[in-house]
Amino acid sequence: MRREDLTQAAALEEKCFGADAWSMQAFADALEDENALYLTCIVEEEGLIAYCGIWRSFEDGDITNVAVDERYRKKGFARLLLRELMQKSAASGVENFTLEVRESNLPAIRLYESLGFVTEGIRKNFYRNPNENALIMWKR
Numbered sequence: 001m002r003r004e005d006l007t008q009a010a011a012l013e014e015k016c017f018g019a020d021a022w023s024m025q026a027f028a029d030a031l032e033d034e035n036a037l038y039l040t041c042i043v044e045e046e047g048l049i050a051y052c053g054i055w056r057s058f059e060d061g062d063i064t065n066v067a068v069d070e071r072y073r074k075k076g077f078a079r080l081l082l083r084e085l086m087q088k089s090a091a092s093g094v095e096n097f098t099l100e101v102r103e104s105n106l107p108a109i110r111l112y113e114s115l116g117f118v119t120e121g122i123r124k125n126f127y128r129n130p131n132e133n134a135l136i137m138w139k140r
Helices: 003-020 024-032 077-091 106-114
Strands: 036-043 047-057 060-068 096-102 118-127 132-139
Touching: 003 024, 003 036, 003 047, 003 060, 024 036, 036 077, 047 077, 060 077, 077 106, 096 106, 096 118, 106 132
Parallel strands: 060 096
Antiparallel strands: 036 047, 047 060, 096 132, 118 132
């Protein structure tokens, strides 16, 4: 992700996550943090259509955001970005990956499971609008 992607990333974040969306400033801060990595998918005619990010802490990586424009879902963009994100993070020493996902988001859960993640816990009332638990998933 580059600084010039921030407006589109924040707009996609709002569309995908509503009340739980990160602000443009949060993305800008992440770009400045040497422990964060954000990847984007740009389609020439459309601009930014997907992104994902991770915060690295020693051997652990917390996947923070995975967003794909609704028109481009179920076409493999999230899988492609996540594989690249984990590969790049592993090259910098990350051995374990974690993320939270709405317990009702079955397509995302299936994707994460297909990438080797397993559910290891629940965060009660983690999401708002609607209020919902998050599954805590790990890939070790």
